[in-house]
Amino acid sequence: xxxxxxxxxxxxxxxxxNSSLQGVIEAARDSGRVDxxxxxxxxxxxxxxxxxxxxxxxPAQTVTRLGHTPASAIGSCRRKLEDADYPQVLETLKAFNIxxxxxxxxxxxxxxxxxxxxxARREGLDLRVLGIPKTMDNxxxxxxxxxxxxxxxxxxxxxxxxxxxxxxxxxxxxxxxxLMGRNTGWVTAAGAMAARLTDCQVLTYLPELPVDTDRxxxxxxxxxxxxxxxxxxxxxxxxxxxxxxxxxxxxxxxxGHTVPxxxxxxxxxxxxxxxxxxxxxxKPGLLGRASIPYVSPVDRAEAYAAGRYAVNxxxxxxxxxMAAISxxxxxxxxxxxxxxxxEQVANAEKKFPLEWIVDGNRISDAxxxxxxxxxxxxFPEYALLR
Amino acid sequence: xxxxxxxxxxxxxxxxxNSSLQGVIEAARDSGRVDxxxxxxxxxxxxxxxxxxxxxxxPAQTVTRLGHTPASAIGSCRRKLEDADYPQVLETLKAFNIxxxxxxxxxxxxxxxxxxxxxARREGLDLRVLGIPKTMDNxxxxxxxxxxxxxxxxxxxxxxxxxxxxxxxxxxxxxxxxLMGRNTGWVTAAGAMAARLTDCQVLTYLPELPVDTDRxxxxxxxxxxxxxxxxxxxxxxxxxxxxxxxxxxxxxxxxGHTVPxxxxxxxxxxxxxxxxxxxxxxKPGLLGRASIPYVSPVDRAEAYAAGRYAVNxxxxxxxxxMAAISxxxxxxxxxxxxxxxxEQVANAEKKFPLEWIVDGNRISDAxxxxxxxxxxxxFPEYALLR
Numbered sequence: 001x002x003x004x005x006x007x008x009x010x011x012x013x014x015x016x017x018n019s020s021l022q023g024v025i026e027a028a029r030d031s032g033r034v035d036x037x038x039x040x041x042x043x044x045x046x047x048x049x050x051x052x053x054x055x056x057x058x059p060a061q062t063v064t065r066l067g068h069t070p071a072s073a074i075g076s077c078r079r080k081l082e083d084a085d086y087p088q089v090l091e092t093l094k095a096f097n098i099x100x101x102x103x104x105x106x107x108x109x110x111x112x113x114x115x116x117x118x119x120a121r122r123e124g125l126d127l128r129v130l131g132i133p134k135t136m137d138n139x140x141x142x143x144x145x146x147x148x149x150x151x152x153x154x155x156x157x158x159x160x161x162x163x164x165x166x167x168x169x170x171x172x173x174x175x176x177x178x179l180m181g182r183n184t185g186w187v188t189a190a191g192a193m194a195a196r197l198t199d200c201q202v203l204t205y206l207p208e209l210p211v212d213t214d215r216x217x218x219x220x221x222x223x224x225x226x227x228x229x230x231x232x233x234x235x236x237x238x239x240x241x242x243x244x245x246x247x248x249x250x251x252x253x254x255x256g257h258t259v260p261x262x263x264x265x266x267x268x269x270x271x272x273x274x275x276x277x278x279x280x281x282x283k284p285g286l287l288g289r290a291s292i293p294y295v296s297p298v299d300r301a302e303a304y305a306a307g308r309y310a311v312n313x314x315x316x317x318x319x320x321x322m323a324a325i326s327x328x329x330x331x332x333x334x335x336x337x338x339x340x341x342x343e344q345v346a347n348a349e350k351k352f353p354l355e356w357i358v359d360g361n362r363i364s365d366a367x368x369x370x371x372x373x374x375x376x377x378x379f380p381e382y383a384l385l386r
Numbered sequence: 387x388x389x390x391x392x393x394x395x396x397x398x399x400x401x402x403x404n405s406s407l408q409g410v411i412e413a414a415r416d417s418g419r420v421d422x423x424x425x426x427x428x429x430x431x432x433x434x435x436x437x438x439x440x441x442x443x444x445p446a447q448t449v450t451r452l453g454h455t456p457a458s459a460i461g462s463c464r465r466k467l468e469d470a471d472y473p474q475v476l477e478t479l480k481a482f483n484i485x486x487x488x489x490x491x492x493x494x495x496x497x498x499x500x501x502x503x504x505x506a507r508r509e510g511l512d513l514r515v516l517g518i519p520k521t522m523d524n525x526x527x528x529x530x531x532x533x534x535x536x537x538x539x540x541x542x543x544x545x546x547x548x549x550x551x552x553x554x555x556x557x558x559x560x561x562x563x564x565l566m567g568r569n570t571g572w573v574t575a576a577g578a579m580a581a582r583l584t585d586c587q588v589l590t591y592l593p594e595l596p597v598d599t600d601r602x603x604x605x606x607x608x609x610x611x612x613x614x615x616x617x618x619x620x621x622x623x624x625x626x627x628x629x630x631x632x633x634x635x636x637x638x639x640x641x642g643h644t645v646p647x648x649x650x651x652x653x654x655x656x657x658x659x660x661x662x663x664x665x666x667x668x669k670p671g672l673l674g675r676a677s678i679p680y681v682s683p684v685d686r687a688e689a690y691a692a693g694r695y696a697v698n699x700x701x702x703x704x705x706x707x708m709a710a711i712s713x714x715x716x717x718x719x720x721x722x723x724x725x726x727x728x729e730q731v732a733n734a735e736k737k738f739p740l741e742w743i744v745d746g747n748r749i750s751d752a753x754x755x756x757x758x759x760x761x762x763x764x765f766p767e768y769a770l771l772r
Contacts (some may be wrong), residue, residue, distance in 0.1 A: 026671060027601070053772065058771065062769045065766075065768065065769035068766055069553070069766075070548045070551050071552040071555035072554065072555040072772075073768075073771045073772065074557045074771050074772050076555055145524040155389065158678075159677070162676040162678060163672055163676060165455070166399060166456065166672045166675070169457035170458065170461070170462045172463075281669075281671075282671035282673060283667075283668060283670075284669075285668035285673075286668055287549060287668060287670060290549060292548060292766065293544070293679035298498065382455040382459075383404065383451035385425065385460050386427050386459065
């Protein structure tokens with residue numbers, strides 16, 4: 001007699017969140033100890049409604065396809081579970097006789113995990129709760145890095161390089177690239193790879209440092225004047241010296257938050273109006289977390305392994321932890337998984353080290369030593385003949 | 387005793403223009419009849435300055451790398467050669483003793499090719515002039531399609547599908563995707579593939595039909611209300627019923643043209659302000675012509691073949707033509723090359739058939755029968771469990 005398991009996704013998906021799901025399903029099947037494999041349809045919403053998808057018998061081929069399916073194959077939501085929701089959560093867990101619950105998400109989801117774990121213990125429920133980390137933002141503590149980050153970083157690095165080559169091959173404008181990461185610059189920093197892979201000049205601005213617009217424009221003017229094109233890489237969340245976002249739509253959304261928008265376009269407009277240099281802004285946006293052809297194979301393998309690891313840990317009786325990654329970078333990259341107590345991860349935020357930002361607009365070697373293996377290596381060598 | 391050849395790039399690059407360059411170089415080497423292989427540094431600018439790159443002895447490995455190098459490896463420019471420039475062009479051709487000239491570009495470049503060919507004939511110069519087609523816009527006449535289009539279309543199709551999956555997996559907003567193609571909808575139409583590859587609803591707007599904003603918003607509201615998320619794919623160049631672009635930056639560039647910008651962001655703002663639905667706009671922009679991981683292998687092979695074909699045609703004495711593609715789609719796709727007189731191609735524009743636009747916002751099967759083989763096949767089958 002085995003047990004039933006439930007897996008749910010929380011928050012924004014990554015390019016490899018379904019690889020973790022694949023790991024969960026395959027480990028559960030391989031164990032021979034799981035009766036039913038359930039997934040919450042649209043994350044917390046599905047848990048609250050008791051709306052679960054039964055994945056027990058989906059074909060192996062479909063499971064394999066998860067490895068190249070972007071977004072969340074089972075659906076996710078932004079809803080954060082609150083204290084008032086927990087009785088309903090317990091009801092669903094009981095109704096489906098869930099023995100292990102896996103929550104695949106970021107900071108908020110780990111906090112939820114932590115609370116459900118404590119609640120189940122108080123209620124005397126035989127429930128094991130394991131977190132599986134996921135965030136392109138890479139802002140989870142304890143773990144060396146987060147599944148989802150390596151692929152978002154590879155997307156940023158290669159896309160920025162491709163744009164930089166376009167900008168230097170036809171140097172008629174300054175190209176401004178906006179990347180995701182409202183509060184943290186981990187992904188945007190990876191865009192600075194373009195300075196290493198191409199002959200183009202690159203200026204990079206992260207949200208961790210306020211931007212002095214006048215100085216930025218002076219640097220852009222000087223950089224463009226040196227020829228060979230110029231790429232400016234900015235995080236969507238960069239702020240001015242007044243601490244306010246450089247750009248917003250002026251629109252307030254249903255949650256009362258001002259909708260940010262068009263940081264790159266805003267800078268591009270400044271370049272045209274104030275420097276009288278032609279400019280264009282590009283904003284791939286969600287593609288940075290959804291693009292499959294740019295997935296880092298290392299990231300995909302680690303996301304898969306984290307899913308498997310969580311299932312195996314739960315089956316041997318572990319609970320209240322997250323599958324975290326420890327990494328060794330010398331002499332060559334290798335990583336392994338360990339269990340981190342959920343309390344250490346919940347609501348903590350790993351900051352981008354300020355000392356990795358050089359002169360306000362360049363990224364130090366230390367970042368690339370950290371991030372390059374996560375991006376999966378195999379960086380292209382371009383043929384530049386001009 | 388062989389001859390010297392010159393190759394130049396004109397206008398915006400594509401993801402496979404360097405594959406044509408690879409074809410030119412390898413065919414020239416294989417022939418044993420070419421003494422020196424020159425490339426114009428930054429296209430017409432290099433020709434006018436006599437600034438040529440000598441590629442005769444670059445390593446074979448570098449030539450191979452051209453196949454995955456985006457943008458133009460030799461540089462391009464937007465400058466269109468004018469009558470007053472031609473004496474200078476002839477001077478460069480004579481100074482470097484050029485026997486064959488290959489111009490790799492779109493409409494304008496084919497017009498230039500045509501004029502140089504006529505001029506050389508008038509001046510009694512022993513010069514063969516061949517055009518190699520290149521445009522992501524696919525608007526060249528006579529040829530079935532244009533090298534560069536298949537990859538831009540594959541980028542549009544897969545990126546739109548990835549965004550559609552993100553939009554339906556976390557259906558908290560309408561996602562608006564802006565794609566390149568100011569005057570023609572060939573590339574944007576490929577974004578409608580998302581409706582075939584995912585479970586998300588997709589509305590597609592091409593620049594060929596004026597957009598009634600009220601009707602568009604009504605369709606967006608109804609589509610979003612049906613659930614499963616909504617992706618709106620728009621060309622950067624769509625116009626309102628007054629014939630004016632839906633959005634522009636209000637900035638006039640150095641050439642006196644109003645700089646367009648933010649069509650997707652404009653529509654996204656309308657959705658939020660008028661429909662009170664959350665929305666976000668994505669604009670990968672130049673990535674649509676520079677992305678290497680999304681390159682269509684069919685497109686890359688045809689671009690390479692076009693470069694080779696032009697060299698071999700020139701060496702057997704042909705001149706005044708462009709390497710054009712004829713394609714057969716049944717029972718399976720195959721293509722071959724033929725010579726099209728430059729006069730038939732220069733300044734003509736292939737229009738997107740209006741009958742391929744259904745109800746103003748969907749794309750007919752006929753387009754996909756035309757375009758799918760060019761995108762290189764191998765479309766992903768996604769695992770959708772929700």
